[in-house]
Ligand SMILES: Nc1ncnc2c1ncn2[C@@H]1O[C@H](COP(=O)(O)OP(=O)(O)OP(=O)(O)O)[C@@H](O)[C@H]1O
């Protein structure tokens with residue numbers, strides 16, 4: 133059992149497969165930090181996860197006028213883009229604990245910008261651009277996040 137999982141997506145459809153698998157295995161209250169350069173696929177992954185939670189795909193865009201987007205699916209999905217925040221104080225003012233502790237899944241793009249305000253027990257997803265259509269996802273359980281969830285994710289992603 134390891135606390136890190138690597139998933140190579142050859143194209144966008146496989147990023148959707150990963151998002152859907154995450155939607156199936158993540159327990160309520162999970163916080164996911166998303167890192168990766170501009171255009172790496174952070175929003176695409178959120179879209180895929182939200183869609184698998186029953187949210188209409190078009191509803192999922194990067195938060196612009198509001199700093200936290202809430203999507204109502206089978207369970208709530210909260211979407212924060214820290215790129216739009218000045219610092220972690222602004223993040224704290226959003227009252228993120230309320231989201232972190234709820235039954236929903238919270239995804240934070242550019243989480244490295246607000247690192248000190250992120251909960252220690254979370255899932256970290258790093259996205260690396262490996263080609264025009266390909267991306268490498270490194271998914272790591274941080275703090276006391278249950279590594280069993282990663283095992284379940286691994287079996288969901290195993291080719292059958
Ligand atoms: N395998 C893939 N997975 C995800 N996106 C892909 C993939 N291949 C190509 N793309 C393209 O990469 C882009 C990813 O855009 P996205 O908005 O998700 O990036 P982002 O990481 O959220 O960027 P930003 O930091 O600007 O918010 C899209 O244009 C998408 O079509």
Ligand SMILES: [Mg+2]
Pocket residue numbers: 174175176194241
């Ligand atoms: Mg984005």
